[in-house]
Amino acid sequence: MREGLKTQDGGIQYDLSASTFSPDGRVFQVEYAMKAVENSSTAIGIRCKDGVVFGVEKLVLSKLYEQGSNKRIFNVDRHVGMAVAGLLADARSLSEVAREEASNFRSNYGHNIPLKHLSERVAMYVHAYTLYSAVRPFGCSFILGSYDQDDGPQLYMVDPSGISYGYWGCAIGKAKQAAKTEIEKLQMKDMTCRELVKEVAKIIYIVHDEVKDKAFELELSWVGEVTNGKHELVPKDVREEAEKYAKDSLEEEDDSDEENM
Amino acid sequence: MAAATATRFCQQLSSVSDMSPDWTTKEVSTGTTIMAVEYEGGVVIGADSRTTTGAYIANRVTDKLTPIHDRIFCCRSGSAADTQAIADIVTYQLGFHSIELDEAPLVQTAANLFKASCYRYREELMAGIIVAGWDKRRGGQVYTVPVGGMLVRQPVSVGGSGSTYIYGFMDSNYKPNMTKEQCLHLVSGALSLAMERDGSSGGVIRLAAISESGVERQVILGNQLPKWSTA
Numbered sequence: 004m005r006e007g008l009k010t011q012d013g014g015i016q017y018d019l020s021a022s023t024f025s026p027d028g029r030v031f032q033v034e035y036a037m038k039a040v041e042n043s044s045t046a047i048g049i050r051c052k053d054g055v056v057f058g059v060e061k062l063v064l065s066k067l068y069e070q071g072s073n074k075r076i077f078n079v080d081r082h083v084g085m086a087v088a089g090l091l092a093d094a095r096s097l098s099e100v101a102r103e104e105a106s107n108f109r110s111n112y113g114h115n116i117p118l119k120h121l122s123e124r125v126a127m128y129v130h131a132y133t134l135y136s137a138v139r140p141f142g143c144s145f146i147l148g149s150y151d152q153d154d155g156p157q158l159y160m161v162d163p164s165g166i167s168y169g170y171w172g173c174a175i176g177k178a179k180q181a182a183k184t185e186i187e188k189l190q191m192k193d194m195t196c197r198e199l200v201k202e203v204a205k206i207i208y209i210v211h212d213e214v215k216d217k218a219f220e221l222e223l224s225w226v227g228e229v230t231n232g233k234h235e236l237v238p239k240d241v242r243e244e245a246e247k248y249a250k251d252s253l254e255e256e257d258d259s260d261e262e263n264m
Numbered sequence: 265m266a267a268a269t270a271t272r273f274c275q276q277l278s279s280v281s282d283m284s285p286d287w288t289t290k291e292v293s294t295g296t297t298i299m300a301v302e303y304e305g306g307v308v309i310g311a312d313s314r315t316t317t318g319a320y321i322a323n324r325v326t327d328k329l330t331p332i333h334d335r336i337f338c339c340r341s342g343s344a345a346d347t348q349a350i351a352d353i354v355t356y357q358l359g360f361h362s363i364e365l366d367e368a369p370l371v372q373t374a375a376n377l378f379k380a381s382c383y384r385y386r387e388e389l390m391a392g393i394i395v396a397g398w399d400k401r402r403g404g405q406v407y408t409v410p411v412g413g414m415l416v417r418q419p420v421s422v423g424g425s426g427s428t429y430i431y432g433f434m435d436s437n438y439k440p441n442m443t444k445e446q447c448l449h450l451v452s453g454a455l456s457l458a459m460e461r462d463g464s465s466g467g468v469i470r471l472a473a474i475s476e477s478g479v480e481r482q483v484i485l486g487n488q489l490p491k492w493s494t495a
Contacts, residue, residue: 111376111380112361112373112376112377113373113376113415114373117365120365153401
């Protein structure tokens with residue numbers, strides 16, 4: 004069996020399949036899957052008083068790409084959106100799983116699926132792929148957000164280990180630590196979606212690394228009172244206003260840095 | 265009403281004549297009068313207590329108000345066996361769903377589960393069900409699932425063979441935004457009238473008031489029924 008194969012320094016490998024624990028109780032394949040997420044560009048989701056806003060830093064690898072292609076924000080149901088980080092193909096397949104869960108729920112029970120339940124169902128599916136050596140874990144994390152009359156705004160995140168967490172603000176991807184720091188500065192419980200969308204754009208601009216990654220597209224979406232409960236990409240004028248706010252804030256900070264010098 | 269049609273149909277089909285009593289051949293039916301009314305903060309539901317096999321009253325103290333969950337009930341009319349079977353299935357499905365969600369189920373969910381069974385097996389079933397209860401999202405609600413498997417929410421709903429006799433009474437006496445006591449009075453008055461006229465309805469009146477604080481059940485015995493005539 005390959006699990007007993009010795010490496011050059013004599014240690015035994017425990018990382019070749021998800022069905023093997025290491026001696027210190029870790030499943031390496033799941034941890035490696037989370038590394039795949041950390042290699043991806045940042046996605047954030049923030050829940051406010053009257054809705055949820057998503058922002059994704061979509062790195063543009065080639066000038067030949069059509070603008071708006073390879074979307075990283077999906078519609079799962081009318082009232083539910085999903086922003087992803089990690090292997091995009093894995094994320095796409097999970098968005099289909101989420102869509103089916105939401106659709107079946109409505110068909111069986113006659114109303115919108117509560118987001119907590121949806122995230123638990125998809126998390127259970129993701130977890131199943133961490134149990135067997137015949138398959139590999141999903142290499143993506145995703146943030147689910149929804150708004151409906153009964154529960155108000157809700158935000159949940161699922162990671163490759165198959166756990167789901169509820170949040171007021173959440174970040175995934177390469178700059179998630181920096182993004183979390185910025186998110187913690189916000190008083191999101193008192194903000195509306197219109198105010199929040201500008202802050203989300205600003206955070207993405209702040210965490211974007213100009214040196215390592217060149218061009219990027221900002222993907223922004225929201226769901227809340229402002230959209231009447233429908234999850235959709237932010238309209239062009241709102242996005243332009245948000246990006247302008249983001250760029251202006253960054254310049255101000257640069258200017259204030261210069262003054263201090 | 266639906267039960268009467270069914271029994272006539274069966275009579276034509278079966279080869280038994282007047283030699284044996286009809287209750288040896290007729291299906292057990294809750295001939296019935298059932299109803300449910302929404303009020304501010306809950307619902308009031310009521311039913312008669314007569315179960316018949318043909319002309320024989322198999323049970324004169326039936327409980328047709330069946331709990332499906334802590335704050336959700338259904339009123340059963342039509343075939344006793346069919347409605348009991350469906351109610352058992354929905355009770356299981358709703359209980360499972362509620363545990364999964366880790367919260368109390370919605371009345372709308374219960375109603376949709378009834379509809380799913382009643383519509384899918386509409387050819388084999390004879391069931392007219394009123395689903396009523398309270399949930400914290402939308403308060404008191406009444407949903408009716410008649411024979412055939414339609415689903416519609418109504419502020420007031422009546423059902424069963426005896427309901428035909430009280431449509432006029434309901435139309436003239438129901439007003440929106442009544443109190444719980446007014447609803448109880450209305451329901452017991454209406455049921456009493458129906459039980460007086462419909463041969464398949466009678467016995468005692470069973471009432472239940474469902475709200476956030478729980479379920480209050482009461483029985484009005486035969487000799488205490490509201491009187492509408494001096495006879």
